[in-house]
Amino acid sequence: MDLKHRKKLAAMHRIQEAALDLFEEQGFDAVAIEAVAAAAEVSPRTVYRYFGTKEMLVIWDEADEFPVSPLAAEFAVADPIGMLRGTFRAAFAAMDEAQLRLIRRRVALIYRTPAIEAAYLLHSYEKSRAIAAAVGPASGDAFGTEVFVHAFVGAVVGAMRHWCHSGFATPPFTFVDQALTLLEHGFGKRAAP
Amino acid sequence: MDLKHRKKLAAMHRIQEAALDLFEEQGFDAVAIEAVAAAAEVSPRTVYRYFGTKEMLVIWDEADEFPVSPLAAEFAVADPIGMLRGTFRAAFAAMDEAQLRLIRRRVALIYRTPAIEAAYLLHSYEKSRAIAAAVGPASGDAFGTEVFVHAFVGAVVGAMRHWCHSGFATPPFTFVDQALTLLEHGFGKRAAP
DNA sequence: CTGCCTTGTGGCAGTGACTGCCTATACTTG
DNA sequence: CAAGTATAGGCAGTCACTGCCACAAGGCAG
Incomplete structure (x- = not known):
């Protein structure tokens, strides 16, 4: 598998982990994508590119x-x-x-x-x-x-x-x-x- | 049944009818709530009060x-x-x-x-x-x-x-x-x- | 019928999800 | 190592949805 693909998968896991932490702590509706992106140290745009929707952060x-x-x-x-x-x-x-x-x-x-x-x-x-x-x-x-x-x-x-x-x-x-x-x-x- | 309730139900039918017309014609995503409200001659705020979400316009x-x-x-x-x-x-x-x-x-x-x-x-x-x-x-x-x-x-x-x-x-x-x-x-x- | 009262409606301003576009950057390949 | 290519980030914009307040319309005494 490509280095790019491996990095992308690693980032997705990091983003999902950060998202689950925040959602469990504050509730899904209270957490903005921006907060997830900040916690995972990526840009909000990247979160959308990877997961498409906020719900997919949990479903994926x-x-x-x-x-x-x-x-x-x-x-x-x-x-x-x-x-x-x-x-x-x-x-x-x-x-x-x-x-x-x-x-x-x-x-x-x-x-x-x-x-x-x-x-x-x-x-x-x-x-x-x-x-x-x-x-x-x-x-x-x-x-x-x-x-x-x-x-x-x-x-x-x-x-x-x-x-x-x-x-x-x-x-x-x-x-x-x-x-x-x-x-x-x-x-x-x-x-x- | 109350006059108010009858008026509300009549308005809901009118709004849903307008919404279905527009959605069939232009597609669900291409129609803004504002357009539905204008077609049904109510305020956008009222559409939300009655139906809650855009999807409910169809589901209701x-x-x-x-x-x-x-x-x-x-x-x-x-x-x-x-x-x-x-x-x-x-x-x-x-x-x-x-x-x-x-x-x-x-x-x-x-x-x-x-x-x-x-x-x-x-x-x-x-x-x-x-x-x-x-x-x-x-x-x-x-x-x-x-x-x-x-x-x-x-x-x-x-x-x-x-x-x-x-x-x-x-x-x-x-x-x-x-x-x-x-x-x-x-x-x-x-x-x- | 008329004035009060309750309930519902409209407008306004704000939040946040999501998207298109462009630039910059990191990987890949010759 | 240089040229090429895919990909991340930033920006601006749209639109669903919400709380708030002022106003109007039914409902109800008198």
């Missing part, structure tokens, strides 16, 4: 940069839930404590701040639709694929939200796993307790 | 003003999907052509404009969570309720989006109905075609 995740594994396609048609479960399990298992801590900080800010949550929801749907567009045509059911992808994003967002509001007590995969199981079996009639 | 729906039917609670535990299907069927059936036309205009703008879509997603989730909070405790499964509500919103948003991109050819309930059926039976393994 380096892992999102990598393209979806082409392997996904072959699993997608027959057993989409199983494929997604495996992907999430692997992703969470590969994280060290530092990465997990970063995710917790970001998730807490996302669900505490409506403006960030809105941007995050759109971001999630757009990413998922991109995956669906790459994988979907093989299924031959555009409508079903679209509804599935949207329901899936909704379920995962709900799971992450619950993880956040439960104080991050249990590992995140627990919640995602349970949410996927619910999605797998459907929400038909349930016996009254 | 008079039907949202009414509180959720208390009847919902008794159906919710045993057969949530059936209850929701019935609610949607009744809601769409009660609409005349003018209301349907208004919804089509709003939906088209929502899915054509990322900023509006983001606000709309958050709005939908917040409304649904409010319903879940009113209905959920009876179910005894907070996590399941939360995941269900999120997946449900996702599925409906996906259905409406598909309705929009299919050119509004078929009645909207068709899509919602199919999406609910998918959600009901789950997204488990499907036979490859």
Whole structure:
């Protein structure tokens, strides 16, 4: 990787770190981009060039940069839930404590701040639709694929939200796993307790 | 209802109508609130007082003003999907052509404009969570309720989006109905075609 | 009908997110 | 090491959105 690219990534991490510190301390709305830029020792213009919007300072995740594994396609048609479960399990298992801590900080800010949550929801749907567009045509059911992808994003967002509001007590995969199981079996009639 | 309230509602309809006209003609981003206010013959300050944000000019729906039917609670535990299907069927059936036309205009703008879509997603989730909070405790499964509500919103948003991109050819309930059926039976393994 | 009172409306000034444009600087390549 | 090229910084401008205050319009006694 280029020296330029490495410097840019390092700067993005420094800027995001500074932003999270300030947002946690003073609240998202009370912090101006100028303050973030000053704390990270870059110009405000650079913050916008790198992140585009203020919300992206929280939403941005380096892992999102990598393209979806082409392997996904072959699993997608027959057993989409199983494929997604495996992907999430692997992703969470590969994280060290530092990465997990970063995710917790970001998730807490996302669900505490409506403006960030809105941007995050759109971001999630757009990413998922991109995956669906790459994988979907093989299924031959555009409508079903679209509804599935949207329901899936909704379920995962709900799971992450619950993880956040439960104080991050249990590992995140627990919640995602349970949410996927619910999605797998459907929400038909349930016996009254 | 008060004269003041009737005047306010009339003004809101006039403002929304003017806004939709301008947004369709010039694009959401190219239209300033000032232009909407001028077209509707009110002050910009009043537009903000009524709608809060620019996106709400498109998202706002008079039907949202009414509180959720208390009847919902008794159906919710045993057969949530059936209850929701019935609610949607009744809601769409009660609409005349003018209301349907208004919804089509709003939906088209929502899915054509990322900023509006983001606000709309958050709005939908917040409304649904409010319903879940009113209905959920009876179910005894907070996590399941939360995941269900999120997946449900996702599925409906996906259905409406598909309705929009299919050119509004078929009645909207068709899509919602199919999406609910998918959600009901789950997204488990499907036979490859 | 009329004058008071409450509530809602309009205008003003200010903050801050975001963008286009130009210059300066740091990396890259021959 | 010099020429070329991508990229950071600075500047000025637009526009969404907000608090504040003066004013006008419904609502309500008398």
